[in-house]
Amino acid sequence: MKVLDKEFRVSIPEAEILKQVARVASEINRDYEGESPVFLAVLNGSFMFAADLLREITLPCEIHFVKLASYEGVNSTGKIHEILGLSVDITNRPVIIVEDIVDTGLTMAHMLETLEKHNPKSVNICTLLLKPEKLKVALDIKYRALEIPNDFILGYGLDYDQLGRNTRDIYTVVE
Numbered sequence: 001m002k003v004l005d006k007e008f009r010v011s012i013p014e015a016e017i018l019k020q021v022a023r024v025a026s027e028i029n030r031d032y033e034g035e036s037p038v039f040l041a042v043l044n045g046s047f048m049f050a051a052d053l054l055r056e057i058t059l060p061c062e063i064h065f066v067k068l069a070s071y072e073g074v075n076s077t078g079k080i081h082e083i084l085g086l087s088v089d090i091t092n093r094p095v096i097i098v099e100d101i102v103d104t105g106l107t108m109a110h111m112l113e114t115l116e117k118h119n120p121k122s123v124n125i126c127t128l129l130l131k132p133e134k135l136k137v138a139l140d141i142k143y144r145a146l147e148i149p150n151d152f153i154l155g156y157g158l159d160y161d162q163l164g165r166n167t168r169d170i171y172t173v174v175e
Helices: 014-031 047-056 106-116
Strands: 006-012 038-043 062-072 075-084 094-102 122-130 143-147 170-174
Touching (some): 014 047, 094 106, 106 122
Parallel strands (some): 038 062, 094 122
């Protein structure tokens, strides 16, 4: 598949993604039994993951959306810009951040710091993808669907200059 100036090949098919999403949802259902967590989905990339994840959650829960930006093109800028902020009171409530991908971890560290000021009962990270070799900060990521190498990817919500989000599979750039 070609997007703008780059060629991509399928690296994670939809069936594998959905299998791992169901596994993570099962872990959350078990860990939060008897509670009503607030899911905070980070836009834009997590929208497909959040939708599929929430369809597997059997707990009473809420979902809200926040928007942070740290990417331009294929590179992280290292600067986090809050575009759309927290719109729900999370005081004494369990919070689960739903993220499409954690690579450097800087966005998540920033978000955790911001959320702690609102006195949640707990905060856990749930990510579709983790790039462990690219992490720059120590994070406790309780829920992760898949670990991947440090390749540039798109699809299933992830983009290349806002394109390619609408595929069912995840694609890796072909160098």
